[in-house]
Amino acid sequence: MQYPLRYRVCLGLVLTHLFLMILGASDIGYSWSGPLAPALDYYGSLSGADTVYDFFAPGIDGQLRAIFKITDHFGKSREVNLAESENQEADLRVGNIIDEFQNHEDDPISFQRALSSSLAGTIFGRYPEAEKVTVKLENYIPVSMKEYRSGMRPHWDHVYEAQFAITPSGSK
Amino acid sequence: MNFFLSPASTKPLVWLRVSLSLVLIAQAWMLRHSVDAFFANDGIIQGELAEALSSPGLPKISWLVHALSSFSVSEASCIHLTCGAYFLGLILLAFGVFGRITAAFCWFLHWTLMSTGQTTNYGVDLYAHVFLFYLIWFPSRSRDQPSSLARLGLRLIQIHLCITYFLSAYDKSLGSQWWNGELIWRALYLPVYRQFDTLWLANFPILPQIAGIAALALEFGYCIFIWPKKTRKLWIIGIVALHLGIAVFLGLTLFGILMCCLTVAAFFPDAEVEINDNLALQASEL
Numbered sequence: 001m002q003y004p005l006r007y008r009v010c011l012g013l014v015l016t017h018l019f020l021m022i023l024g025a026s027d028i029g030y031s032w033s034g035p036l037a038p039a040l041d042y043y044g045s046l047s048g049a050d051t052v053y054d055f056f057a058p059g060i061d062g063q064l065r066a067i068f069k070i071t072d073h074f075g076k077s078r079e080v081n082l083a084e085s086e087n088q089e090a091d092l093r094v095g096n097i098i099d100e101f102q103n104h105e106d107d108p109i110s111f112q113r114a115l116s117s118s119l120a121g122t123i124f125g126r127y128p129e130a131e132k133v134t135v136k137l138e139n140y141i142p143v144s145m146k147e148y149r150s151g152m153r154p155h156w157d158h159v160y161e162a163q164f165a166i167t168p169s170g171s172k
Numbered sequence: 173m174n175f176f177l178s179p180a181s182t183k184p185l186v187w188l189r190v191s192l193s194l195v196l197i198a199q200a201w202m203l204r205h206s207v208d209a210f211f212a213n214d215g216i217i218q219g220e221l222a223e224a225l226s227s228p229g230l231p232k233i234s235w236l237v238h239a240l241s242s243f244s245v246s247e248a249s250c251i252h253l254t255c256g257a258y259f260l261g262l263i264l265l266a267f268g269v270f271g272r273i274t275a276a277f278c279w280f281l282h283w284t285l286m287s288t289g290q291t292t293n294y295g296v297d298l299y300a301h302v303f304l305f306y307l308i309w310f311p312s313r314s315r316d317q318p319s320s321l322a323r324l325g326l327r328l329i330q331i332h333l334c335i336t337y338f339l340s341a342y343d344k345s346l347g348s349q350w351w352n353g354e355l356i357w358r359a360l361y362l363p364v365y366r367q368f369d370t371l372w373l374a375n376f377p378i379l380p381q382i383a384g385i386a387a388l389a390l391e392f393g394y395c396i397f398i399w400p401k402k403t404r405k406l407w408i409i410g411i412v413a414l415h416l417g418i419a420v421f422l423g424l425t426l427f428g429i430l431m432c433c434l435t436v437a438a439f440f441p442d443a444e445v446e447i448n449d450n451l452a453l454q455a456s457e458l
Contacts, residue, residue, distance in 0.1 A: 007320045057347070
């Protein structure tokens with residue numbers, strides 16, 4: 001069966017898209033294409049062709065969580081949550097933000113400081129009574145089935161802590 | 173060439189449009205109280221850090237804020253305007269109003285929201301972005317006649333799913349955790365996903381191991397066994413069971429439902445039969 005030219009052109013475009021999608025999904029990317037790379041990168045982003053589908057792959061190492069402790073001017077402290085939501089959809093997204101703590105290996109110290117101060121700023125904004133905010137980061141250490149049977153238990157491990165306070169001038 | 177271009181019913185693409193927009197409406201509703209936290213300059217990720225973490229050149233709500241700043245429109249108003257327009261667009265998309273124009277509208281706003289809250293995105297957003305993009309180019313209204321373009325759209329989403337399942341399975345298979353069941357065991361008790369007490373599974377390691385290998389087999393086999401009619405229903409049932417399991421046991425409800433909808437839309441068991449019936453009907457009318 002003969003198809004009009006416009007359909008054959010559409011087929012060519014679809015096959016090209018699938019080719020770019022395979023390169024994006026297999027994490028090869030488009031840098032090989034030289035001067036075309038920026039345009040292909042942008043196309044990959046707008047079409048989703050650059051999406052990598054590596055969910056739960058190759059394994060699970062743990063989970064980060066952030067704990068926030070606020071202290072008011074009476075010295076009274078309490079823990080508060082960053083996620084204010086009542087559903088897991090929002091909690092997952094807050095979890096993704098916390099995961100950013102481990103996604104910047106080039107300058108982790110500076111990045112952790114910048115991210116924790118951003119999170120502390122959010123807490124200061126939410127709780128005007130807070131004079132001090134302590135950001136604690138913990139990593140959940142999983143155990144294998146064999147380790148669990150031998151008595152070991154998964155636990156939270158302290159990995160980072162920073163304190164932020166309002167100075168007499170009002171800055172943080 | 174017939175494989176890609178012989179006229180096909182739009183029914184699978186209608187199902188894709190309706191189910192995708194319903195999932196995204198549910199997602200938007202669940203996140204309605206969190207938009208300022210995720211998208212505002214003084215939200216969870218603030219100011220310069222948000223800029224540093226986002227990709228340059230992609231559309232962001234800050235563009236609208238900048239454009240409307242001379243009219244004294246606040247950032248909060250811009251965020252709520254964007255989210256409100258997106259929500260309205262999804263409702264129109266679900267009903268098929270204005271067809272592909274609405275799909276383009278939703279795709280652009282969805283992309284804008286993804287780029288603005290880049291650190292918060294996960295699987296649902298990534299898949300939704302891709303399939304909203306596809307809905308721009310192919311007919312997806314129930315009144316659209318069977319066409320070559322509908323067939324091409326159907327083949328695109330089918331092949332796209334085959335590639336993603338294969339590459340996803342390949343990445344998973346590189347580690348040992350999927351083969352020995354450790355991943356299933358860990359995912360079930362990790363606090364972020366924990367829905368039930370499943371620690372007792374450590375005494376029955378064969379169960380998570382079977383589940384892990386079955387998931388790999390389903391994903392690896394998808395690109396082969398989803399095509400023949402003899403195995404298609406079995407694979408659809410397997411994939412739906414896998415994603416319902418993810419929804420129930422890991423709490424990834426929207427992701428699980430969306431993935432079920434995508435496979436059902438792309439490989440709707442009766443679609444081929446109906447296409448043949450339509451073509452036979454057209455032939456008899458001629």
